[in-house]
Amino acid sequence: MEGFCGNALVAGREQHAYYDIVGSLPLELVVSVVEYLDETDIVRSRRVSKRWRTIFSCDTITKSVLPRTLAALGMETADVRITNATTYIQWLHNLRTARPVKKVFLPWPEDVISLGKPRNIGCNSRRLCYIIPERGRDKVAMLDLETGRRSTWINDTRRPIEDIRLSDRYLFMITQDSIISAVDIHTPQRWVGKQFPWPTYRVRITIEKDKLVILPFSIDEAFPLWMWDLRSDRVQTIGSFISKDLDFWHVDADENVLITFEVNWDEHPLLVHQTRWTLTRGEVLDRKIFRLSLGGRRVSRRDIFLKSHHNFGRTTEARVRLKGCHTTIFLIYDHAIQRLSLRWFDSTEPITDRAGQPGGGPCLAPLLKYGWMSEHKGIAVWNAATGTTTLHGYQLDFREVSAHKRLAAPLPPPSSDVWARRFAAFFMDSCLSPFGDHEVFGMASDDGIQLWFFNPNFVPDLPFAEPFLAMQESG
Structure with a gap:
């Protein structure tokens, strides 16, 4: 048998100068191997030869890779065809390796730069927006990256804008005195600014379709979650929470539910209180308490430096940064399967924000x-x-x-x-x-x-x- 394999290898070298073991394997085995590869491995494999490009672009392989690729991009799978799978694999590879398809430079318009550097630049759904500082009345500008069209809104509250948020359809302006104004970026419709009864403009915000969920930062004072439904222009209060105790929440506008998570970090394994609420009435649908393993590690509330959470479709991700800023705990809630999981991340460099502020x-x-x-x-x-x-x-x-x-x-x-x-x-x-x-x-x-x-x-x-x-x- 050894002689046979050796002769086969020699024959292969005489004919092709190499032996393509991947190209000779049955497709079922190649698919099994691909399950252990990430998008970078697949992109690089497609560059080896025409044969490998054909193998790693076939529908059988891309069909097995596409769901996890879309999940890694924070996207839904419903509207994506298998024939476009290689594009999404390349997209994820570009994103994770910081290799853009294209770079451009946009100089500030002369009328903008004369007022000072714009601030609070944000990007969402192929649009970017920023605050233009202007004495007495700030403006908010938006650039549509698809059409190149610029739009500008004037802050009618005559108070400085502290923050702006942009969703697929709405622009929200948060000013001092806890006033939030909303603008429909597709129509001339604009909502009168609503003032929320909290003592500070610092808030945690989630935007899901036409729902805005708000909770002010607090250390020892309890506030309800405010839910502003722009479709009915109605504000609903939900529960009562101290900001530092409510670790994160998930909003599902289609099912009209809100899921809140309060974690006891001093319990091992972690003790999690999960509550489901209706968005329309703020009523409790169900509550459950369960344990979540830290994978052999231990942490206490004193070790926590900063918490934040981000929505990616039907998945919400809470990031808990520990003191020192080298370690982050990820709490990931997948609403499709109603499961909460935990992941540790240890960075060689501290994860910092601008001005050296972590988070x-x-x-x-x-x-x-x-x-x-x-x-x-x-x-x-x-x-x-x-x-x-x-x-x-x-x-x-x-x-x-x-x-x-x-x-x-x-x-x-x-x-x-x-x-x-x-x-x-x-x-x-x-x-x-x-x-x-x-x-x-x-x-x-x-x-x-x-x-x-x-x-x-x-x-x-x-x-x-x-x-x-x-x-x-x-x-």
Whole structure:
């Protein structure tokens, strides 16, 4: 048998110079192997040869890979055809490796930049919006990346806008004195700003279709969840919670339910209180208490530094960052199967926000976060799905002059004055603001916006966008 195998190998080498073991395997075995590969392995395998490209593009293989690819992108599977599976696999690969299909630079309009750098840049559903500071009355501008159309709304409350949120259909403006205004971005309809009875504008918000769920930040004072239904323009209160005790919630607008999760972090295994509410009346449908294993580790409430949660279709993901900012616990609720799971992520670099504050930055997809690392002057990609952290050097466009000047200044050495180093880091971080979603990532500076497009099927030609040219190449 050994001689036979050796002769077969020699014969193969004489005829083809190599033996393609994958190409000779039955398709059923190749499919079994593919189940252990991620999207990067599949993309690279398709580049090996024409034979491998045909094998790794066949419907049998892509059908087995597509569901987990869409789940990793935070997308539903209903409207995606198998014939487009390779596009989504490539898309996920681009996103996880920070390799955009296209880069462009959008300079700020002259009338905008004269008022100062826009703030609170956000992106959702192929649109980006930002606040234009203007004395006495802030404005909110929105750019449709598909059509290139610009829209502007004036803040009628005459109070400074503290935050903006954008969904598929609505733009929300949060001002001081706890006033939230809503605008339908597809029609001229605009809702009068509603004032919510809490003492601070800092709130946790979830937007799901035409439902807005709000809870103010609090340490020891209990507030209800407020649910603003824009379809009926009605506000409903649900339950009573202290913000630090309510870890996250999930909204399903189609089923008209809200699921809240309160976790006792001092119990081992974790003790989870899960409650289902109706959105229309705020009534309790059912409650259950169960245990959730920490996988052999231990944590207490004192170890928690920051909590946040993000919605991705029928999945909601809560991120609990521990002190030191190297470790994050992911609580993932899949409403399709009504299951809560837990995942640990240990990063070699601390997961930080701008100005060195842990927690912010765009969460582009489930278990995936982009962030700006001032000390390394690059983009960090934290991938909890693979447990890896990668750093990509940021290439400035040759028009990002002010950002280049700030980044050229070196940070003080770690042994020098701590406050001087923090101020220098803040100065660097303030020159670039990251934002984005699973299709588009952007870095905004005083000069404009650098946009990265990841979806191979969405590479728009904006009429006022400048082709990207790296500053190093421009001289």
